[in-house]
Amino acid sequence: MSKARKFVIARLFKGEPKVDDFSIEKEELPSLKNGQILCEAEYISVDPYQRAYTQRHKVGSTMIGSQVARIVESRSPEYPVGRHVVASLGWRDQTVMSVAPTDDDTLPPVLVPDLGDLPLSLALGVLGMPGATAYFGLLDICDPKPGEVVVVSGAAGAVGSIVGQIARIKGCKVIGIAGSDIKVKWLKEELGFDHAFNYKTVNVEKALKEAAPNGVDVYFDNVGGEQSSAVIANMRHRGRISVCGCISTYNATKVAMAPVVQMHMVGKELKMEGFIVTRWLGQWDKAFKEMAQWIKEGKLKYRETVTEGFENTPEAFIGMLRGENLGKAVVKV
Numbered sequence: 001m002s003k004a005r006k007f008v009i010a011r012l013f014k015g016e017p018k019v020d021d022f023s024i025e026k027e028e029l030p031s032l033k034n035g036q037i038l039c040e041a042e043y044i045s046v047d048p049y050q051r052a053y054t055q056r057h058k059v060g061s062t063m064i065g066s067q068v069a070r071i072v073e074s075r076s077p078e079y080p081v082g083r084h085v086v087a088s089l090g091w092r093d094q095t096v097m098s099v100a101p102t103d104d105d106t107l108p109p110v111l112v113p114d115l116g117d118l119p120l121s122l123a124l125g126v127l128g129m130p131g132a133t134a135y136f137g138l139l140d141i142c143d144p145k146p147g148e149v150v151v152v153s154g155a156a157g158a159v160g161s162i163v164g165q166i167a168r169i170k171g172c173k174v175i176g177i178a179g180s181d182i183k184v185k186w187l188k189e190e191l192g193f194d195h196a197f198n199y200k201t202v203n204v205e206k207a208l209k210e211a212a213p214n215g216v217d218v219y220f221d222n223v224g225g226e227q228s229s230a231v232i233a234n235m236r237h238r239g240r241i242s243v244c245g246c247i248s249t250y251n252a253t254k255v256a257m258a259p260v261v262q263m264h265m266v267g268k269e270l271k272m273e274g275f276i277v278t279r280w281l282g283q284w285d286k287a288f289k290e291m292a293q294w295i296k297e298g299k300l301k302y303r304e305t306v307t308e309g310f311e312n313t314p315e316a317f318i319g320m321l322r323g324e325n326l327g328k329a330v331v332k333v
């Protein structure tokens with residue numbers, strides 16, 4: 001029998017999470033029953049939803065999250081030892097799990113396909129949930145056409161950096177909004193964004209008017225709040241807005257306020273739609289195949305911000321919420 005480590009919530013978050021809001025606990029793992037596997041985490045994903053899903057935070061509960069894990073023991077022939085899975089196991093280093101679907105809303109483990117030379121951690125990033133979010137949230141909801149102007153906020157993050165590049169692949173003019181000059185430089189010089197600016201140092205509305213004097217056709221919204229109101233005020237007639245997230249509010253301790261957008265929505269006949277990426281779960285594979293091909297062809301670039309060591313997972317999470325990541329934030333266990 002082996003002992004697993006897991007991060008539990010020691011104190012409910014107030015505002016920005018703190019390192020001592022988490023504590024590590026050890027746990028005896030049971031012997032395997034039929035239909036179960038023992039997995040060892042190799043990469044743990046730190047994501048904004050882990051802050052936003054406050055209803056799942058209870059003192060003593062295991063911190064939520066997905067991971068890429070190696071199967072080290074198996075009593076399920078479809079999940080052989082040595083293969084890797086992506087699974088929502090939380091911040092744990094070893095887990096015994098059943099491979100059959102459970103009656104809670106946890107997704108069953110998914111075998112990671114052969115990624116060739118690409119790192120396994122991409123199954124948490126561009127070839128995982130954030131990649132699917134970018135792909136379907138942009139293409140299905142906004143249907144961008146060649147020559148259209150696409151704006152993405154949170155542009156240098158896991159989802160945003162992929163959204164902008166897909167829009168470029170589709171022949172759009174792409175404008176990214178991000179929170180540092182290093183991010184802006186990366187978006188323009190390496191990812192081929194047509195324009196990018198730092199929302200912490202420029203007036204978003206003014207910068208947008210300069211970059212897109214005729215207005216914005218598509219807005220992929222990762223952040224919400226004032227930034228998004230400024231973009232929506234600069235949309236063109238029949239523009240489309242994909243509402244992916246609102247990270248500007250996740251740490252808020254009181255109701256966030258932003259300029260009203262309804263007059264723009266009405267006057268310009270805009271369409272705005274929120275989504276949860278699992279809507280397209282049955283089609284994720286198709287998106288990953290296409291994006292893996294784009295990576296091979298050099299059309300789609302990815303970047304990861306890797307924190308080493310299981311015990312540093314809270315720091316990686318807090319750093320991601322603060323904007324310290326370029327591309328996808330992951331922990332190498």
Ligand SMILES: NC(=O)c1ccc[n+]([C@@H]2O[C@H](COP(=O)([O-])OP(=O)(O)OC[C@H]3O[C@@H](n4cnc5c(N)ncnc54)[C@H](OP(=O)(O)O)[C@@H]3O)[C@@H](O)[C@H]2O)c1
Pocket residue numbers: 047048049052129130133154155156157158159160177178179180183222223243244245246247248249275276277278320321322323324325327328329
């Ligand atoms: N709907 C879905 O199914 C779905 C799925 C996945 C993700 N999401 C959402 O997509 C968004 C991006 O997720 P991600 O995984 O790609 O995370 P990410 O962008 O890799 O990391 C979070 C980023 O948010 C930015 N940020 C933090 N505080 C901010 C603030 N007050 N205002 C503006 N930006 C702020 C930071 O970048 P800066 O340095 O630029 O500030 C930080 O790097 C989140 O809102 C997330 O909840 C939704």
